[in-house]
Amino acid sequence: MKKIIFGAMVVVAFAFAACNSKSDRTAKQDHNMENMESSIPHAIGDDSSLTEIKASFIHVDPKVASSIKQIVNHYIHIKTALSNDDGKEAANGGKAMAAVIAQFGKSALTAEQATLYNQNEEDLKEHAEHIGENEGNIDHQREHFIMMSEDVTALVKGFGAGRPIYNAHCPMAKNNEGAMWLSEAREIKNPYFGSKMLTCGVVKEIIN
Amino acid sequence: MAKQKKTLTTTLIVLLLFVIAVQFIPKAERNDSARGAKAITKQYDVPEKVQSILQKACFDCHSNRTEYPWYSNIQPFAKFMEGHILRGKDELNFDEFGSYAIKKQYNKLRSLENQLENEAMPLRSYTLIHHNARLSNEEISLLTNWSKALRNKMDIKL
Numbered sequence: 416m417k418k419i420i421f422g423a424m425v426v427v428a429f430a431f432a433a434c435n436s437k438s439d440r441t442a443k444q445d446h447n448m449e450n451m452e453s454s455i456p457h458a459i460g461d462d463s464s465l466t467e468i469k470a471s472f473i474h475v476d477p478k479v480a481s482s483i484k485q486i487v488n489h490y491i492h493i494k495t496a497l498s499n500d501d502g503k504e505a506a507n508g509g510k511a512m513a514a515v516i517a518q519f520g521k522s523a524l525t526a527e528q529a530t531l532y533n534q535n536e537e538d539l540k541e542h543a544e545h546i547g548e549n550e551g552n553i554d555h556q557r558e559h560f561i562m563m564s565e566d567v568t569a570l571v572k573g574f575g576a577g578r579p580i581y582n583a584h585c586p587m588a589k590n591n592e593g594a595m596w597l598s599e600a601r602e603i604k605n606p607y608f609g610s611k612m613l614t615c616g617v618v619k620e621i622i623n
Numbered sequence: 624m625a626k627q628k629k630t631l632t633t634t635l636i637v638l639l640l641f642v643i644a645v646q647f648i649p650k651a652e653r654n655d656s657a658r659g660a661k662a663i664t665k666q667y668d669v670p671e672k673v674q675s676i677l678q679k680a681c682f683d684c685h686s687n688r689t690e691y692p693w694y695s696n697i698q699p700f701a702k703f704m705e706g707h708i709l710r711g712k713d714e715l716n717f718d719e720f721g722s723y724a725i726k727k728q729y730n731k732l733r734s735l736e737n738q739l740e741n742e743a744m745p746l747r748s749y750t751l752i753h754h755n756a757r758l759s760n761e762e763i764s765l766l767t768n769w770s771k772a773l774r775n776k777m778d779i780k781l
Contacts, residue, residue, distance in 0.1 A: 538727040558737055562730045 470575030476523035497606035502553040509546030539566040582620035645698040661721035684711030
């Protein structure tokens with residue numbers, strides 16, 4: 416008897432839980448962004464020496480510059496967290512970055528800047544959200560961090576970051592396919608392996 | 624004992640009323656936008672073999688062509704499934720693939736390869752019921768090879 420009543424309560428509880436879990440996601444995504452050509456050079460050169468790269472946009476609106484700076488700061492936050500094997504901190508950085516992207520004032524972008532930003536916006540936001548949602552799954556966070564790094568590199572090479580940024584490469588990441596990341600310091604602290612192989616990697620570029 | 628029986632009857636009646644009541648929770652519109660010009664099959668070359676695997680293992684949550692089982696009409700299952708499917712479509716919708724920015728398309732394919740190779744997709748909770756959605760190693764490599772080849776043809780500089 417008690418079992419039956421208990422069972423009934425479980426069913427009711429489940430039903431309530433299911434009803435309350437409303438999805439706040441919107442199904443529609445941005446349109447009209449296909450087929451845009453990138454003018455950004457490939458992030459990783461074949462040359463192993465340190466090359467210096469200057470950000471391509473000379474005039475950047477101060478508000479835009481500040482938003483890009485924030486994106487880079489949150490990126491560095493995630494990078495440092497991953498190199499410390501700290502999925503929770505990485506998730507905080509991801510959420511913060513997604514919030515900045517959501518409020519990015521695109522009206523101050525020039526046409527050329529808008530093209531570059533739009534190429535990366537949708538993709539970058541998604542990686543930020545995924546990293547934000549997966550604090551318990553650092554492997555998955557790192558998977559998205561590979562792609563996030565490419566997007567942020569494209570932005571930094573266009574807009575600059577307000578400080579020197581180093582572009583490092585680890586040939587062993589991604590099952591030996593290799594992957595890059597950005598750092599505020601020249602010292603290697605590998606976000607893809609963390610404590611397992613903290614110093615694996617070579618700095619390839621400095622972006623000013 | 625009689626008292627206990629009464630409690631049980633009351634509980635069952637309450638439960639029944641509840642189950643009836645939840646049936647009035649509105650169900651979301653389904654397969655709303657038909658597959659249009661933005662479908663991956665309209666934008667890129669998708670061989671028949673690949674398409675049939677996508678159809679049986681992916682499209683229920685990642686397209687506008689979900690095949691809803693009978694129990695999806697009953698609350699609270701409807702609500703539960705709806706959440707899953709909306710999330711899946713939001714993540715990747717093969718029928719709206721063409722509306723993604725090119726870089727996102729490229730990276731969606733990379734994620735597709737990762738998810739398949741790590742056997743994170745199709746979800747276990749899904750293959751538990753949909754046996755034919757369980758993919759063999761050959762099927763997985765067929766999909767990942769197609770995805771890689773497609774990516775290589777995309778005009779993208781990272």
